[in-house]
Amino acid sequence: MILKKDISKRMMIFLGILLIALVILPHVSTLSTTTLFSRIFIMAIYAMSYDILRGYMGFINLGHALFFGSGAYIVGILFNNIGNTVPMFLVAIVITLIYSSIAALIMGKIVFRSKGGGAASVVAGAMTTLALGEIVRHTAERWRDVTMGADGLSFRIPPVFADRTMFYYYALIFLIVMTLILRQFINSPTGRVLMSIRENEQRAEFLGFDTEKYKLIGLQVSGIASGFSGVMFGVMNRFVNTELLTVQQTLNALLITLVGGTGTLYGAIIGSGFVNIVQSQLLNFRRVHPIFERWLLFFGAMYVIVVIFMPKGFMGLYYSITDKRKSKLQNQTIKETSGKTS
Amino acid sequence: MGEILIETKDIGISFGGHKAVNKVSIKLEKGKLTTILGPNGAGKTTLFNLISGLLEPTEGQVFFKGTDITRLSPLKRIKMGMGRSFQLTNVFGALTAFENIRLAMQSKENIGFKIFTDHRKYHQLNEKTDKILEKVLLKDKKEFLASELSHGEQRKLELGMVMALDPEILLLDEPTAGMAIEEVPVMIDIMKNIQKSGTTIILIEHKMDMVKTLSDKLIIIVNGMFLTEGDPETVSKDPEVLKAYLGGGVLDELAAKS
Numbered sequence: 062m063i064l065k066k067d068i069s070k071r072m073m074i075f076l077g078i079l080l081i082a083l084v085i086l087p088h089v090s091t092l093s094t095t096t097l098f099s100r101i102f103i104m105a106i107y108a109m110s111y112d113i114l115r116g117y118m119g120f121i122n123l124g125h126a127l128f129f130g131s132g133a134y135i136v137g138i139l140f141n142n143i144g145n146t147v148p149m150f151l152v153a154i155v156i157t158l159i160y161s162s163i164a165a166l167i168m169g170k171i172v173f174r175s176k177g178g179g180a181a182s183v184v185a186g187a188m189t190t191l192a193l194g195e196i197v198r199h200t201a202e203r204w205r206d207v208t209m210g211a212d213g214l215s216f217r218i219p220p221v222f223a224d225r226t227m228f229y230y231y232a233l234i235f236l237i238v239m240t241l242i243l244r245q246f247i248n249s250p251t252g253r254v255l256m257s258i259r260e261n262e263q264r265a266e267f268l269g270f271d272t273e274k275y276k277l278i279g280l281q282v283s284g285i286a287s288g289f290s291g292v293m294f295g296v297m298n299r300f301v302n303t304e305l306l307t308v309q310q311t312l313n314a315l316l317i318t319l320v321g322g323t324g325t326l327y328g329a330i331i332g333s334g335f336v337n338i339v340q341s342q343l344l345n346f347r348r349v350h351p352i353f354e355r356w357l358l359f360f361g362a363m364y365v366i367v368v369i370f371m372p373k374g375f376m377g378l379y380y381s382i383t384d385k386r387k388s389k390l391q392n393q394t395i396k397e398t399s400g401k402t403s
Numbered sequence: 404m405g406e407i408l409i410e411t412k413d414i415g416i417s418f419g420g421h422k423a424v425n426k427v428s429i430k431l432e433k434g435k436l437t438t439i440l441g442p443n444g445a446g447k448t449t450l451f452n453l454i455s456g457l458l459e460p461t462e463g464q465v466f467f468k469g470t471d472i473t474r475l476s477p478l479k480r481i482k483m484g485m486g487r488s489f490q491l492t493n494v495f496g497a498l499t500a501f502e503n504i505r506l507a508m509q510s511k512e513n514i515g516f517k518i519f520t521d522h523r524k525y526h527q528l529n530e531k532t533d534k535i536l537e538k539v540l541l542k543d544k545k546e547f548l549a550s551e552l553s554h555g556e557q558r559k560l561e562l563g564m565v566m567a568l569d570p571e572i573l574l575l576d577e578p579t580a581g582m583a584i585e586e587v588p589v590m591i592d593i594m595k596n597i598q599k600s601g602t603t604i605i606l607i608e609h610k611m612d613m614v615k616t617l618s619d620k621l622i623i624i625v626n627g628m629f630l631t632e633g634d635p636e637t638v639s640k641d642p643e644v645l646k647a648y649l650g651g652g653v654l655d656e657l658a659a660k661s
């Protein structure tokens with residue numbers, strides 16, 4: 062695990078340039094690239110919310126998509142039934158906030174009951190989350206009056222979101238704001254306790270932390286962030302179906318964090334960029350050769366390669382390079398000082 | 404006898420048919436260092452687990468400051484002022500030494516469920532953490548990950564974490580287990596300092612020579628049963644203790660050397 066390092070000057074400059082590039086991007090690229098990047102930004106927050114659970118809390122949630130999909134459904138149902146206005150979007154945000162925190166509370170109360178840790182209870186917990194996710198998916202599928210079932214729900218969005226370029230900027234702002242909030246959460250006293258729970262829950266309890274409450278808070282924060290990204294995703298696609306509630310959708314988050322680096326927070330952004338770009342490139346190749354109709358095959362191979370050569374993902378690779386450079390510098394200074402004294 | 408801090412009444416637990424701890428009744432005095440001594444497998448750690456709440460006894464009761472705590476969760480016992488270390492090193496490996504102790508301090512200071520303030524803004528916590536690190540001689544290693552520390556250093560860190568909680572009573576499970584011989588006196592010094600600050604300590608050991616000078620009182624446990632108790636001088640000369648304990652003890656030492 063990599064602890065948070067304070068941002069260096071060089072990093073600040075890099076981030077500044079990156080931000081400027083991202084602001085200019087929609088004016089110099091095609092519409093499909095702009096949409097691809099909007100998708101990257103939104104999926105990054107979804108994956109980041111998952112990283113809080115897996116990377117910082119050590120909790121495997123196989124039902125994580127239920128927050129994401131529900132957020133998309135909430136905004137879709139509201140736009141469809143009441144009106145596609147900006148105030149309704151804000152209502153959707155508030156409802157998602159309440160819904161996600163209650164859903165996380167219920168999920169947590171069920172899953173975190175079995176104490177004592179151990180592999181068996183981790184698996185049992187993961188299975189329970191899987192079941193809960195499936196319950197929500199089934200409900201969405203059967204509740205045809207509201208959700209249109211397996212056909213999916215398409216809806217009109219407020220005119221302000223309709224422009225792809227403008228929506229790109231909203232997505233970018235969403236990414237930056239949510240990253241700052243989640244970063245703050247990880248650096249808060251509560252976030253630190255979550256990390257200790259990941260390391261050794263029993264020890265954390267013997268330090269006097271009510272670990273179950275901390276885990277509930279962690280799950281709620283993660284669920285809310287996931288729900289918000291679902292709202293954005295729904296607005297972007299103007300369409301929502303039960304696929305957003307499936308285990309596959311949860312695995313997307315898991316794979317993005319794997320590629321980007323688990324327990325690094327920012328890894329989710331890089332992972333989302335990498336995975337989405339590779340996916341869209343592979344889809345483009347279909348025009349080149351029919352074998353790319355089987356693009357999932359190549360997609361799978363990509364994951365295998367990443368896991369073999371970068372077990373800690375892109376961020377892990379980055380940190381190991383900077384750490385090496387740092388220790389090299391330290392060794393040099395040690396040599397220099399010892400040279401002077403002798 | 405002074406004030407009694409912890410008392411067990413006929414406490415016992417059995418795993419299957421095996422009685423790991425069998426009707427043990429002991430009283431632990433405030434401000435004293437009591438050592439629970441016994442050969443390996445005598446049930447010392449199990450007794451500790453019963454007192455700290457990790458295990459629930461199948462019979463008997465535990466009292467802490469006069470309150471029956473037999474059915475209380477470990478968390479509640481800790482909030483009442485109990486602190487314990489573990490025999491197997493139990494630190495947060497991927498966090499720095501500083502962070503390990505800072506977390507304990509955060510718990511002690513009751514920071515609560517703050518989610519939007521930076522943990523580094525609690526300067527008071529950081530200063531107190533530094534003081535503890537100094538006490539356990541880990542100041543120059545504070546930025547190291549706990550997993551990068553040597554075994555002996557991890558044991559010191561573990562002790563530092565319990566010290567940060569500033570408990571009324573400290574349960575230490577073989578704090579020198581697996582430590583290099585030259586590090587043991589350092590550990591003893593640290594324990595002596597804790598003792599001086601007035602904290603009650605209960606120590607588990609199986610090396611009698613180490614605790615003889617340190618302890619105010621020895622309690623001997625053999626085969627899960629209470630054998631005898633008293634001041635170190637008398638107990639260590641007790642022929643029954645020598646027979647029951649040294650028999651196993653010598654074998655232990657041999658096993659450890661081979």
